[in-house]
Structure formats: structure tokens, C-alpha cells
Amino acid sequence: MAALKKKVAPERLNFFKAGLIFISFIVTAALVMAIAALFMVPDVKDVWESLQSEEMIFSLKLSLWTGLLSTALVMVFALPIGYSLSRFQFTGKGFVKTIIDLPVAFPELVLGLCLLLLFGNTFVGKFFSALGLNFIFTTQGIVAAQFFTALPYACRIMKSTFDYINPRMEFVSRSLGYSMFETFMNVSVPLARNGILASTVIAFARCIGTFGTVLILAGGTYMKTEVLPITLYLNISYGNMGMALTSGIVLMVVSFAAIFVFEQTEVSL
Amino acid sequence: MSFLSVRDLHIDLGEFYLQGVSFDLDRGDYLTIIGPTGAGKTILLESIIGFWSPDKGAIYLGGRNITSELPEKRNIGIVYQEYALLPHFTVYKNIEYGLKKKDPRDMKEKIVEIAEALSIDHLLHRKPATLSGGEQQRVALARALVVEPRMLLMDEPFAALDPQTRRDTRILLKKIMSRQNTTAIHVTHDLNDAWALADKVAVIRDGLLAQFGSLEEVFKRPRTPFVADFVGATLMEGTVVDHDHGLAVINVNGFTMRTLDSVDIGTTVKLALRPEDIIIATRPPQDTSVQNSIRATVSTILYEGKTSLLSLSAGDTAFTVLVTNQSLERLGLVQGDTVYAMIKSSSVRVVDSLSMKQ
Numbered sequence: 001m002a003a004l005k006k007k008v009a010p011e012r013l014n015f016f017k018a019g020l021i022f023i024s025f026i027v028t029a030a031l032v033m034a035i036a037a038l039f040m041v042p043d044v045k046d047v048w049e050s051l052q053s054e055e056m057i058f059s060l061k062l063s064l065w066t067g068l069l070s071t072a073l074v075m076v077f078a079l080p081i082g083y084s085l086s087r088f089q090f091t092g093k094g095f096v097k098t099i100i101d102l103p104v105a106f107p108e109l110v111l112g113l114c115l116l117l118l119f120g121n122t123f124v125g126k127f128f129s130a131l132g133l134n135f136i137f138t139t140q141g142i143v144a145a146q147f148f149t150a151l152p153y154a155c156r157i158m159k160s161t162f163d164y165i166n167p168r169m170e171f172v173s174r175s176l177g178y179s180m181f182e183t184f185m186n187v188s189v190p191l192a193r194n195g196i197l198a199s200t201v202i203a204f205a206r207c208i209g210t211f212g213t214v215l216i217l218a219g220g221t222y223m224k225t226e227v228l229p230i231t232l233y234l235n236i237s238y239g240n241m242g243m244a245l246t247s248g249i250v251l252m253v254v255s256f257a258a259i260f261v262f263e264q265t266e267v268s269l
Numbered sequence: 270m271s272f273l274s275v276r277d278l279h280i281d282l283g284e285f286y287l288q289g290v291s292f293d294l295d296r297g298d299y300l301t302i303i304g305p306t307g308a309g310k311t312i313l314l315e316s317i318i319g320f321w322s323p324d325k326g327a328i329y330l331g332g333r334n335i336t337s338e339l340p341e342k343r344n345i346g347i348v349y350q351e352y353a354l355l356p357h358f359t360v361y362k363n364i365e366y367g368l369k370k371k372d373p374r375d376m377k378e379k380i381v382e383i384a385e386a387l388s389i390d391h392l393l394h395r396k397p398a399t400l401s402g403g404e405q406q407r408v409a410l411a412r413a414l415v416v417e418p419r420m421l422l423m424d425e426p427f428a429a430l431d432p433q434t435r436r437d438t439r440i441l442l443k444k445i446m447s448r449q450n451t452t453a454i455h456v457t458h459d460l461n462d463a464w465a466l467a468d469k470v471a472v473i474r475d476g477l478l479a480q481f482g483s484l485e486e487v488f489k490r491p492r493t494p495f496v497a498d499f500v501g502a503t504l505m506e507g508t509v510v511d512h513d514h515g516l517a518v519i520n521v522n523g524f525t526m527r528t529l530d531s532v533d534i535g536t537t538v539k540l541a542l543r544p545e546d547i548i549i550a551t552r553p554p555q556d557t558s559v560q561n562s563i564r565a566t567v568s569t570i571l572y573e574g575k576t577s578l579l580s581l582s583a584g585d586t587a588f589t590v591l592v593t594n595q596s597l598e599r600l601g602l603v604q605g606d607t608v609y610a611m612i613k614s615s616s617v618r619v620v621d622s623l624s625m626k627q
Contacts, residue, residue: 168353171320174340175347176367176416186366190357 038252042245050246058223059231059247063208066139066227070146070207074154075200082158082199083188087167103152112145112216119144119217141218142225149213150206154199161195161267162188198265205258209251270332272296272452273420278316278326285312286476290326294469297450301463303499304473310456313473314422317454318345330419344371346413350425352405354397360384360408361393367416383415386445403434407441414445421446423455427462439465460500464541464620472496488541502541503588504620509534516560516614523584526612527560530619539620544578544591546616550609551600560614567606570597581610 050056084090085097103111119125119135128135135141165188173183189196211229218225220234228247235243271293278290287309294300302310315321317328319340327336335343354363361380368376384390387407397405406426413421426442427435443466446453455462463470463484470487472479472495480492488504491497507521509532516527519538532538554562565581565588577597579590590610602608 166351166353168349168351169355171315171318171340172347172349172353172412173355173366174320175318175343175345175418176412177341177344177370179339179341182370187355191355193357 035252038245038248042242042249046242047246047249050242053243055223055226055231056243056246059226059228060250062139062142062225063227066142066146067204067207070143070150071200071204073143073147074150074203074207075196077151078154078158078199078203079189079196081155083162083184085155085159086162100155101152103149104156108149108210108212109216111148112213115144115148115213115217135217137219137221137225139218139225142214142227145213145217146207146210149210150203153206154203157195157199157202157267158192161192161199164195165191194265195267198262198267201258201261205255208254270329272298272331273317274329275313275317276327276329278313278323278328280312280316280321280323280326282312282321285309287313287316287323288476290473290476290478292471292478292481294452294454296452298452298469299446299467300454300469300471301467302454302456302471302473303458303460303463304479305499306458308473309476310473311424314347314424314454314456317420318347318422319343344416344419346416346418346421348406348409348413348421348423348426350428352397352402352409354405354408354412356397358397359393360389360395360397360400363397363408364393364412364415367412371416379415380411383411386448387411387441401434402429402431403438406430406438410442410445414449414451417449418451421451421453423453425456425458427457427459435459435461442466460502460541461618464618470500472499474499501545502543505540505542505586505588507538507540509536509538517619519617522586524563524586525561526563526617527614528617528619529615530617532619541618541620542588542612542616544589546612547588547590548611549579549590549592549596549600549602550611551602551606552609554609554611557611558613559611561610561612561617563610563612565608565610567602567604567608570602570604579608581608583610 081096081100085093116136119128119141125135133140135144169187169191170183173187174180178186208227209229210227211233214220214225214227214230215233220226220230222234226234228251232244232247232251235241235247273294275290275292278287280287285307290313292300302313304310312321316323319335319338323336327334329335330343330345355366358366364380364383365376368379380393381390384393387410389404389407389411392400392404392408397408400408406429410426427438430438439462446466453466455466457463467484469482470484471481472487474495480487480496485504487496488500488502491500505521505526507519507526509517510520510525511518512534513527516529517532519526519528519532519540521540526540528540548559553564563583565583567579568582568587569580571578571580572594576591576593579592579597579602581588581590588610
């Protein structure tokens with residue numbers, strides 16, 4: 001095989017191949033420099049002080065609990081949605097798939113606007129208010145915004161995870177007397193372990209990083225609905241670089257951790 | 270009413286379909302379904318077990334209409350070519366899985382018993398990924414059989430195994446099936462499976478049941494040219510008269526055949542010959558390694574494309590031989606000629622496995 005490869009690959013430079021690789025490296029280099037700048041520019045003392053500020057602590061806490069809550073909700077919905085899209089044929093499947101995928105390509109600001117209108121003075125909004133849930137300019141709104149932004153990613157990962165699980169394992173389980181639900185819990189979910197992990201970390205990273213949707217639906221109110229991206233945005237506007245850079249660094253660390261875990265699970269998006 | 274009755278089954282899954290399939294099986298029957306890839310064999314199995322609901326037709330099991338019953342209520346076992354073992358369970362837990370649901374009494378005893386019968390008792394603590402294909406398939410068989418299903422369905426269970434493992438597993442399966450008297454349906458494209466295990470054979474093509482009957486019926490009296498071509502072999506019957514240097518000598522109606530398969534002297538056996546395994550000579554062959562040489566008369570010649578099928582008769586026994594038209598021309602064969610059919614002893618297969626030594 002190795003000998004064969006040697007024969008096929010010509011000695012002279014292949015400009016097409018070299019060109020493509022060069023382009024990949026140029027873009028990667030630009031990104032690496034941009035990311036490095038985030039860590040190089042601020043001085044450590046400034047970041048340390050910013051981390052201890054009341055505003056940053058508030059923002060970190062709020063991001064953490066809204067992010068965790070949204071992620072949990074996302075997973076509660078992504079598992080059944082991913083499974084139905086992977087396993088079942090039903091009328092309207094294409095429609096469901098398109099609509100759930102839509103936010104991937106949807107500007108966050110527009111999604112936020114749509115949610116704002118929906119939870120405003122419509123029957124849906126009134127229904128949720130009756131249950132004690134108000135989404136407009138509240139922390140509950142942050143969770144709603146994060147939920148709808150992150151859901152499509154989690155659904156996609158879950159669908160492709162279930163696509164890779166041989167349905168015959170489920171068939172065998174049913175032939176041995178287990179109902180569809182029991183089979184789902186005993187066979188499908190344990191086998192989807194890696195996909196569930198991958199989609200949880202990706203969903204969490206998306207939730208923590210959601211800006212536009214949160215800004216429109218929950219508002220970017222100082223020390224009220226202020227999550228990390230809002231902290232970054234508010235402080236940039238005040239010219240308070242230390243705070244802005246610190247929230248940027250925290251967000252970056254979360255994304256890196258998420259991508260690292262995601263890569264380990266070898267799941268396809 | 271028979272034990273399993275499939276009545277006018279229609280199902281359309283796009284790529285695969287069945288049209289008007291009907292057949293009956295008695296308790297303890299072993300049916301092999303043969304047919305080309307994509308003929309609809311697997312969806313027939315999966316309809317019987319309940320994973321697809323038919324568009325039309327009905328399935329009766331033990332006199333009850335089970336057509337719309339949930340698969341988990343049918344108590345039918347299934348074994349797939351790719352084993353479909355649960356990778357996150359050990360062998361023991363895989364076998365235990367069905368028992369836990371259906372009959373959780375004396376689980377340990379039952380698991381050890383079936384594991385011993387299938388020689389996997391030393392593997393119980395291992396994970397499926399660490400086992401060989403043959404071992405995994407025996408675990409899948411154990412998992413299906415331990416719950417004592419009313420029927421066992423197998424979809425190309427030996428296709429992924431090497432020839433030796435395939436033979437061993439076949440013998441093991443035969444033993445365990447006759448012990449439990451389980452009714453079985455076995456989809457295969459390997460005719461050896463049919464010969465070794467089946468008492469009934471169904472040939473499926475393009476979603477239609479081309480022929481259904483006893484093993485003998487299908488092989489001896491193929492109803493359509495397709496079945497004849499697909500099953501292809503001639504069956505003959507003889508008595509084992511001697512053992513000679515490890516070969517069994519079998520007397521078939523006036524001539525003898527030698528085979529590598531081991532059978533006891535005095536038993537009556539069925540032999541299978543494939544038309545492409547026979548060589549024709551116009552003069553008595555000399556100085557060859559071939560053990561069997563039969564003097565026969567050409568009764569008919571059937572031309573088909575580049576090759577021809579010769580029907581030969583030796584005494585009361587008839588068999589077919591496949592030759593190229595070029596050879597036919599060179600030998601100048603016509604109807605009524607006397608020829609010598611040469612067959613290697615390894616090509617003479619004893620197909621009635623009950624008489625085969627185990």
C-alpha cells in the first residue's frame with residue numbers, strides 16, 4: 001500500500017493540493033492570532049480584579065444556572081425529537097425537521113424578536129403568564145432564549161447518534177418481551193451515551209454564548225438579565241475593556257472545553 | 270390448523286416488498302428460505318416477528334391471529350447476521366436480558382445450561398466486542414433460545430462466519446433445535462444450510478414465493494426454471510457399503526460414489542451433486558486423481574447462452590451437468606452418446622445431516 005502511494009504521488013509540487021492546504025492554514029492562523037490576542041492583550045491583574053467584581057460574579061452565576069437549566073431542558077426535548085426523526089416515518093416529518101433546524105441559519109436577533117412577539121400579548125404569552133412564567137425582560141426569558149437557540153444543535157446531534165445505532169438491537173430487545181419505551185431506556189439511551197454527552201456540551205456552550213436572542217427577549221439589563229455575553233457587550237460600550245475581555249476569556253474557555261469534549265466523543269454534527 | 274400460517278401476505282417498504290406470500294409450518298418444522306439478495310426474505314421474517322405491519326394478509330401462530338399483535342407479545346426469537354448483541358452488556362447479561370423480562374426464575378441455571386450447550390460457558394463474563402464472530406453468533410443464539418420462544422427466526426446467521434466455524438455452528442444448532450423441538454425459519458443463501466438443517470424449503474424471488482415444499486420436493490422437482498437454476502443440485506440416494514482410506518463408499522443404484530464426508534456403514538444417505546462440479550469425458554478416464562467416474566448416457570441437451578445443461582442417466586439415476594458450448598462442440602456430443610462423468614469425492618456432499626457423524 002505504501003509502495004503504491006509512493007508511485008502514484010508525483011515528485012513535483014501539486015499546486016492545487018498545496019493551494020488548498022495553504023488556504024486552510026491562512027484562515028487557521030488568523031483565528032489563532034485573534035484568539036491569542038484575547039489572552040495577550042489584557043494584563044493579568046486587570047482580569048483578576050474584573051473576575052472579583054460584583055458585576056462579574058453576578059454575571060457568572062446567572063450564566064451558570066441559566067445555562068445549566070436551559071441545557072437540561074434542551075436535552076429533555078432533544079432526546080425524543082432526535083429519536084423520532086431518526087426512527088419513525090410520520091406525516092409532517094420533513095416540516096418538523098426543517099422548522100427545528102431553522103434556528104441554525106436564523107439570525108439570533110430575529111429569533112429573539114419572534115419569541116418576544118410570541119410571548120408578548122398573544123394567547124401563548126397569556127397561557128404562560130397564567131402558569132407564572134413571564135419571559136419578557138426576565139431571567140426566565142434568558143432560559144427561553146437559550147433553549148430555542150441551542151435546541152436545533154442538540155436535536156441534530158441526537159438524530160445522527162440514533163441513526164448510527166443499529167435498529168436491529170432494538171428489534172431484538174422487543175422480540176425478548178420489552179416494550180418500545182423499555183427498549184428505548186434499556187438499549188437506545190445507553191448506546192447513545194456518547195451522543196448525549198456530545199450534545200449536552202454543545203448545547204451548554206451554545207446556551208452560555210447566546211447573545212442576540214437573550215438581548216431581545218430578556219433585555220440586557222445591568223445586574224438583572226446580565227449574562228456573560230451581555231457583560232461583554234455592556235462593558236465594551238462603556239469602554240471598560242478589562243471587564244469585556246474577562247467575560248470574553250471565560251466564554252472562550254467554555255467553548256474550548258466543549259469542543260474538546262465533543263471531539264473526544266467522535267460524534268458527527 | 271397448522272402451527273404457523275402465513276396467509277396472502279402483502280407488504281411494501283419501497284425497496285423491499287412481498288406479494289401474496291402464503292405457507293404453513295407444523296410445530297418443530299425447520300424452514301430455510303433461499304433466494305437472491307433483495308428478494309424480500311428479511312422483511313418476511315420481520316413481518317412474522319411484528320416489526321412491520323402487512324398491508325394485506327394475516328399471520329396465525331398456534332391458531333391465533335397475531336397480525337396486529339405487538340412484537341413483544343409474540344414470543345418469537347430472532348437472530349441476525351450481525352449478531353446485534355448489546356455492546357454495553359457482558360455475555361451473561363445479554364443472555365439474561367430476555368429471561369429477566371419473561372421468566373426471572375432460576376435464571377442462573379438456565380443461562381449456564383444454554384451456555385454449556387452452545388460451548389460459550391467460558392465466555393460469560395466477557396463483553397461481545399472481545400469475541401470472535403462464531404462466538405458472538407452462539408451468544409445471539411443463546412439469548413434467543415434461553416427464553417424458549419415459540420418460534421426462532423434467523424436471518425443469514427452464518428453468513429459472516431468462516432467455513433469451518435459455519436460447519437461447527439450448524440451442527441451445534443441442529444443438535445439444540447432437535448432437542449428443544451423449536452419451530453424455526455432460517456434465511457440463507459448458502460444451500461449447505463438448507464441441506465444440513467431444513468425439512469422445508471421456500472424459494473423467494475422478487476417478493477413472490479416461487480416454491481414452497483419439503484427439501485426433497487424443492488430440490489428434486491423445482492417448479493420453475495428459476496428455482497431449478499437457483500437450487501441447481503441433483504440429489505441421489507444410496508447406501509454406505511464401505512470405508513476406504515478415509516472415504517465413504519456409497520452404492521447408488523448400481524454404481525458407487527466416494528465422498529469425503531464421514532458416514533457410518535449401512536446407513537442410507539442423500540447425496541448432492543452440483544452440475545458445475547462434474548467433468549465429462551468421452552472415453553474411460555485413466556490416470557486421474559478423480560475418485561468417481563460414472564458411465565452414463567446423454568438423455569437431453571439444453572442450450573442456454575454460453576453453456577448447456579446435459580441431462581445424464583446412469584441406470585435409474587438422472588443427474589445434470591453444466592458444460593460450455595465450446596466443450597460440447599469439441600466433444601461432438603449428441604443425444605444418446607455414452608459419456609463418463611467424473612466427480613471429485615470432495616464434490617459429493619452428504620446432505621442428510623442426521624446420518625452425518627457429529
